[in-house]
Amino acid sequence: MQTVTQISQVRTEVANARKSGQSIGFVPTMGALHAGHISLIETAARDCDFVVVSVFVNPTQFGANEDLEKYPRNLERDVEICAKAGANLVFAPAINEMYPEQNLTWVDVDKITTRLCGQYRPDHFRGVTTVCAKLFNIVTPDIAYFGQKDAQQSVVIKKMVADLNMPLKIEVCPTVREVSGLAISSRNQYLTEEEKQDAKLIYAALKKCSQLAKQGEQNCEILIKEMKIVLAASSKLMPQYIKIVNPKTLADLETLIDGAIAAIAAIAAKPGKTRLIDNIIISTPT
């Protein structure tokens, strides 16, 4: 496995892989790789011949008061993880390589970016879509892999790819969880032991919602109330939103639609200073 820092090197390596008929898989990351990323890389390695992982803490997706500076960075460890998981190329550019001059161009997805996390992180998705467009243009993958944990991100990226006719497929892989149910996230590193205990309630609430829906409860107001009750078990866990939304438009639902992907239940909550998000796909009884 090779690690490169220059866009031109990625283009050369990918062109060589293509020449020998290989398919290209791509896992964009901000590093601080964990079991969630590993599962994405392993899935890519299973599906594609040549797997590129990017490690880039993208400044344009952080808000002014967010954790850009303290976001965990450990390239050496990340490179080892990529190699073990079956990647063929790590692309770890400096900020200057990705933004060599003043960036004036933004890829903006309307509407669905203003919902859920978009209300609390106004420029976040614009940064995500723009850097993904850039990375897709650099790596030119056949398939790019994203985690279901960032549900809104996946929906937004899929819409961008469809609207702009980008020549790749987006594959969304299941959320990887700790034994406790806590969704694995690079930001879990920020949590104290006590905060980690409280954070478990997020998935507990989502599971409660999913179970009630499977039992036939279709009223979203009731489902949200039930999630609130679970989260209320800790006085320190501060929910930011608790939502049940249409899985494509991310608009709030009043009643569950019938089906295997009837809705997404999504929670953002802070067990202290760290903001965590999680979600679950809601199915109705078959």
Next chain:
Amino acid sequence: MQTVTQISQVRTEVANARKSGQSIGFVPTMGALHAGHISLIETAARDCDFVVVSVFVNPTQFGANEDLEKYPRNLERDVEICAKAGANLVFAPAINEMYPEQNLTWVDVDKITTRLCGQYRPDHFRGVTTVCAKLFNIVTPDIAYFGQKDAQQSVVIKKMVADLNMPLKIEVCPTVREVSGLAISSRNQYLTEEEKQDAKLIYAALKKCSQLAKQGEQNCEILIKEMKIVLAASSKLMPQYIKIVNPKTLADLETLIDGAIAAIAAIAAKPGKTRLIDNIIISTPT
């Protein structure tokens, strides 16, 4: 030469060309092809093995009060012209093929789109950049060809390609003119004979500016005043803007920078209801 209407057909044809090692040239147009387009297609055919021409009157780049409905359309004639000029594939999609569902994604270039024409056509460049991003993703050309006549468009597209790391080169070809000097445009069809006479003054003014600059005049206020005097020869020709701008940032210049591409002098003017634009590259004495 083949004419297709489906995105999937373009992808198949381009993939076949690529498989046999051919380079791909692309000329995006709104149809109503004229000598300017022909020169782009011929240049593409000279430089590239496989030339794609798109013919699509893109609704998202027309303002509410602009000429979307009456914009000239004649696909049969356009296809003939493409074949003669050396194109290999014409892509003439219906609106539904390009915008099959509600489009939420926009590629926006800041700052340089607000200058010159951007002041008078607020959403125009957003429509242009978005449809070009879509077309580039569909055709995946090595080189795309644009005309210098739409100077701001070329600067904006180049900035988009650079900022988003799009894997293609933008080639800007010289403006093709009638014997009178009038820049050839699909919208010239709208002009009466009298309006055409007045319209000639636009290029006359630009040439005056270029000559004075070559003789050493560096004061843009003076150069603009001289262009105004030329345009004033017709009382019916209404200038919208007369500008001398930095060729990269499109910001107004007070004094010419030294060099072969010291500035762009640009004019928008209406000899009646039709809005015409033209420009000239200004060099200082060597």
